[in-house]
Amino acid sequence: MRQLARLLVLLGVALLSLQLFFVARVALMRWVDPQSTTFQRSEWWRLQHDRGPRFAWNQRWADGSQIAESLKRAVIASEDAGFVEHSGIEWDAIERAWERNQRRQALNERRAAAPGARQRPVKLVGGSTITQQLAKNLFLSGERTLARKAQEFMLTWTLEALLGKRRILEIYLNSVEWGEGVFGAQAAAQHYHRVDASRLGPLAAAHLAVLLPAPKRFERYPVSAYVSGRAATIAARMDDVELP
Numbered sequence: 001m002r003q004l005a006r007l008l009v010l011l012g013v014a015l016l017s018l019q020l021f022f023v024a025r026v027a028l029m030r031w032v033d034p035q036s037t038t039f040q041r042s043e044w045w046r047l048q049h050d051r052g053p054r055f056a057w058n059q060r061w062a063d064g065s066q067i068a069e070s071l072k073r074a075v076i077a078s079e080d081a082g083f084v085e086h087s088g089i090e091w092d093a094i095e096r097a098w099e100r101n102q103r104r105q106a107l108n109e110r111r112a113a114a115p116g117a118r119q120r121p122v123k124l125v126g127g128s129t130i131t132q133q134l135a136k137n138l139f140l141s142g143e144r145t146l147a148r149k150a151q152e153f154m155l156t157w158t159l160e161a162l163l164g165k166r167r168i169l170e171i172y173l174n175s176v177e178w179g180e181g182v183f184g185a186q187a188a189a190q191h192y193h194r195v196d197a198s199r200l201g202p203l204a205a206a207h208l209a210v211l212l213p214a215p216k217r218f219e220r221y222p223v224s225a226y227v228s229g230r231a232a233t234i235a236a237r238m239d240d241v242e243l244p
Contacts, residue, residue, distance in 0.1 A: 022155060029163060029167070034175065040177075043177070056181050058190070058191060060184065061186070062197050070205035073205070075172075075173065077234050079212060089131075130172050135152050136155075189204075207228075
């Protein structure tokens with residue numbers, strides 16, 4: 001029992017130390033722009049392994065004042081309409097996403113039960129806010145476990161408490177993936193529209209916002225009928241978006 005108690009104390013100390021480490025890193029981001037994220041480093045290693053040292057990598061930081069308001073509005077309208085109102089997590093959205101995933105899983109199992117059918121992987125929907133996406137990209141892996149999700153919640157609340165909405169949006173727009181090896185608003189604006197992020201108009205901004213849920217897939221067909229239609233829908237919603 002004494003050894004078990006000692007082990008639990010050591011585990012508690014380790015977990016507390018990890019949280020304090022994350023808090024210190026987030027607090028530093030109030031003044032220091034993060035040079036990379038866990039997800040970016042993972043992608044860099046993957047591309048280096050798959051394509052060799054000469055693969056294309058496009059990323060350049062742009063301050064919030066250098067990013068067009070149209071892009072900020074478009075991304076919020078597309079990814080997280082309640083961004084300025086919630087405290088980092090939208091529980092209703094998580095519940096709706098869980099229900100959709102359950103229905104998809106049940107449908108997939110029924111299809112797999114048919115003679116000769118094979119069960120296909122289910123594409124899960126997340127219901128994550130912009131702050132949750134940033135927390136995951138900055139610090140965490142892509143695995144889906146309860147422990148990782150709990151850590152994501154802790155990081156989300158830390159980001160909201162220490163940075164505020166405007167800084168969170170600035171870091172998110174500079175670190176999010178917009179294509180293979182394309183990270184941040186400046187790189188995306190140059191890659192798809194050959195302009196700086198500060199010069200993006202409403203339709204161009206809406207087009208970039210459409211790509212965010214699946215940038216590697218949409219990058220292959222950036223002007224498809226779906227992308228164009230979805231961009232028009234987002235552009236129509238942008239005037240109603242409140243910026244932090």
